[in-house]
Amino acid sequence: MASNTSSFTLGRSANAQAEVAEHVGEEMSPPCIHCNKGSGPFAGKPCVVVDGHLGGGCAGCHYNSSGTRCSFRAVDLTAVDEGDCGESGGRAKRMAHEPLGGKPSAPALRRKGKNALKKG
Structure with missing residues (x-):
């Protein structure tokens, strides 16, 4: 059954974006896993x-800022063209460009005592 849009919280930008996307977007067949479950x-x-x-x-998953579950x-993250970080440029999109099994990052410095990192 279709949800009643009057109960939607359109005050959140993600929800308003999802509502617009639901009306102008391209129908996907098959649907995403979340939408396929109803x-x-x-x-x-x-x-x-x-x-x-x-x-x-998809619009349904984006609602309430839950797009990461879609x-x-x-699939989209692995298909990103080199150098294109999309509209948000977020960490997840940047990570799509990084090779798996790359060099591990340097260990973080840890403080051992009140003045351990201060130069004397």
Whole structure:
């Protein structure tokens, strides 16, 4: 069954974005895993994606800033062109460019005592 949009919290920007995306996006077939289970605010409506927006996730998963759960988003991260960090440029998109099994980062410095890192 379709959700009643009057109960939506459109005051949150992610929710307003998801509502607009639901109306203008491209219907995905098959739907993402979450929408396929009938979950989300748009249950009963098509699972839609707007190319280049919502971090690659569908509108239903993006609602309430929950886009990271969308199975389309994981696919989108591996398909990012080199040098293109998308609209948000977030850490997850940047990490898509990093090779797996790369060099480990240097260990963090730890303080051992009140003045351990101060120069004397």
